[in-house]
Amino acid sequence: MNAFAALLTALERARSTGRKLELLTAYFKGAPAGDAAWALHLLTGRRPQRIASGPELRRWLGEATGLSEAVLEATYAHVGDLAETLALVLPPPPADITAPETSLQALLEETLAPLRGAGAETRKRALLALWRAYPQAPRLWLNKLITGGLRVGVGEGLTLRALGQAFGLDPAVLQHRWMIPQPPSAAAFEALVNPDNATLHWAAPYPFCLAQPLRDGALPPHPSTAVLAEWKWDGVRCQLVRREGNTALWSRGRERLEDRFPELAAAAEGLPEGTVLDGELLAWAEDGPGPFVELSRRLQRKRVTAALQRAVPVRFMAYDLLELNGEDLRPQPLAQRRQCLEALLTPSPAPALTFSPRLDNTSWESLTALRADARSQAVEGLMLKHEGSAYESGRRHQSWWKWKLDPETVDAVLLYAQPGHGRRANLYTDFTFAVWDRGALVPLAKAYSGLDEATLERLDHWIRRNTKERFGPVRSVTPTLVFELAFDSAHAAPRRKAGMALRFPRIHRWREDLTIEDADELETLKARLLPHG
Numbered sequence: 033m034n035a036f037a038a039l040l041t042a043l044e045r046a047r048s049t050g051r052k053l054e055l056l057t058a059y060f061k062g063a064p065a066g067d068a069a070w071a072l073h074l075l076t077g078r079r080p081q082r083i084a085s086g087p088e089l090r091r092w093l094g095e096a097t098g099l100s101e102a103v104l105e106a107t108y109a110h111v112g113d114l115a116e117t118l119a120l121v122l123p124p125p126p127a128d129i130t131a132p133e134t135s136l137q138a139l140l141e142e143t144l145a146p147l148r149g150a151g152a153e154t155r156k157r158a159l160l161a162l163w164r165a166y167p168q169a170p171r172l173w174l175n176k177l178i179t180g181g182l183r184v185g186v187g188e189g190l191t192l193r194a195l196g197q198a199f200g201l202d203p204a205v206l207q208h209r210w211m212i213p214q215p216p217s218a219a220a221f222e223a224l225v226n227p228d229n230a231t232l233h234w235a236a237p238y239p240f241c242l243a244q245p246l247r248d249g250a251l252p253p254h255p256s257t258a259v260l261a262e263w264k265w266d267g268v269r270c271q272l273v274r275r276e277g278n279t280a281l282w283s284r285g286r287e288r289l290e291d292r293f294p295e296l297a298a299a300a301e302g303l304p305e306g307t308v309l310d311g312e313l314l315a316w317a318e319d320g321p322g323p324f325v326e327l328s329r330r331l332q333r334k335r336v337t338a339a340l341q342r343a344v345p346v347r348f349m350a351y352d353l354l355e356l357n358g359e360d361l362r363p364q365p366l367a368q369r370r371q372c373l374e375a376l377l378t379p380s381p382a383p384a385l386t387f388s389p390r391l392d393n394t395s396w397e398s399l400t401a402l403r404a405d406a407r408s409q410a411v412e413g414l415m416l417k418h419e420g421s422a423y424e425s426g427r428r429h430q431s432w433w434k435w436k437l438d439p440e441t442v443d444a445v446l447l448y449a450q451p452g453h454g455r456r457a458n459l460y461t462d463f464t465f466a467v468w469d470r471g472a473l474v475p476l477a478k479a480y481s482g483l484d485e486a487t488l489e490r491l492d493h494w495i496r497r498n499t500k501e502r503f504g505p506v507r508s509v510t511p512t513l514v515f516e517l518a519f520d521s522a523h524a525a526p527r528r529k530a531g532m533a534l535r536f537p538r539i540h541r542w543r544e545d546l547t548i549e550d551a552d553e554l555e556t557l558k559a560r561l562l563p564h565g
Contacts, residue, residue, distance in 0.1 A: 302381030
């Protein structure tokens with residue numbers, strides 16, 4: 033645990049990617065396999081389940097320090113992070129104390145894991161003993177493990193790159209092995225970094241190829257006829273794997289989904305052995321793709337009923353063929369992979385499985401016109417892919433682009449504000465906005481991103497001077513300010529006061545030129561955004 037805590041402290045202080053890579057590589061070279069397995073698990077975004085709730089921890093902290101609940105709540109509100117609050121407020125251990133030589137694996141598996149589900153008194157005694165045993169620096173990271181709030185400023189790609197450097201592994205091979213989530217263990221880690229291990233699980237997907245966004249009207253540096261143009265579907269990016277008589281459906285977040293979509297598993301039985309398709313999973317209505325919110329109904333169920341399958345039919349829209357008859361096709365040009373894909377799925381083995389149609393790419397003008405019509409097709413814009421491109425992992429290449437529609441916008445009134453977390457704990461950064469409905473303001477959406485630091489500080493100052501009421505951390509403000517919100521789409525939401533919800537709302541700009549009377553009307557929004565509802 034001490035070495036891992038020292039790594040996290042050093043990573044937090046590092047200011048360059050090169051320095052972070054150096055720190056991670058050195059750690060993986062020297063760590064025991066069990067510790068390295070857990071470190072990899074945590075550094076790539078997996079979080080341990082918390083041991084105790086926030087109120088429990090604050091209550092036990094009060095008992096350990098003698099501080100009142102009001103003082104602790106005020107301290108927590110100021111710091112903004114419970115783990116850091118615990119580390120700062122707890123009395124320092126004796127000067128001569130040294131942290132226990134407990135390994136990271138032993139701490140997580142033998143000390144913390146048995147506490148989950150234990151009685152409150154048992155958990156309290158164990159945590160108080162841990163707090164007394166560790167000095168302040170490692171205690172901070174211990175608290176983050178206890179609260180389940182460990183976040184580290186390194187991405188999965190950088191962590192795997194460091195692991196590859198530590199063990200002399202090709203990053204592409206390591207990424208492919210890492211696509212199958214494994215519970216952290218010494219054996220799993222040793223298999224992952226073994227250069228002679230050529231065995232992959234039958235269900236293993238490939239690392240996903242990602243697209244670069246096109247911004248400010250810039251187009252790819254190629255003739256339009258050199259790119260494959262398709263719709264940018266609004267669904268869930270997936271890989272459909274058919275090997276050894278079995279089918280796996282993987283989301284880009286490495287979640288297995290085939291049990292939720294049995295019709296796709298049945299359709300995949302018509303594919304040759306050793307086939308991997310990359311594509312989009314969509315809710316599908318009779319006349320085209322359905323709204324994402326409908327697909328969410330299927331995604332939220334571990335297993336689905338026949339009635340739900342009938343109510344929300346789906347389609348897998350394939351747009352790339354990564355493996356055929358067990359051969360890895362990724363190094364081949366897209367034009368060749370695409371030709372094989374269309375031959376494979378013509379005719380389609382089932383209605384739920386088809387390929388994404390090509391669009392007219394005779395000129396950039398024709399593609400621009402298609403993009404302008406994308407919203408009427410219930411899609412997000414266009415995908416553009418260079419015909420000669422290989423299928424490369426990640427977004428570092430310059431061969432795939434997403435040309436999304438400009439977002440929808442709404443002018444809305446600020447009603448409520450709430451503080452952020454971490455370094456923004458002292459600023460009001462999370463906001464609720466409303467629109468007019470028959471003379472009254474009705475909450476429509478929450479948004480927190482889109483404003484720069486200077487604007488946030490100015491808005492925070494205004495909120496503190498114009499607070500009407502307080503509800504815990506939330507402040508109700510005088511309805512005076514209007515903001516333009518951007519969002520991708522809208523859908524009916526009968527349980528909400530507004531009767532509709534926005535997808536990915538974010539703050540586009542502060543409309544200081546508008547008064548609240550200029551904010552949008554709910555009825556007008558519904559007519560524009562929910563024409564069929």
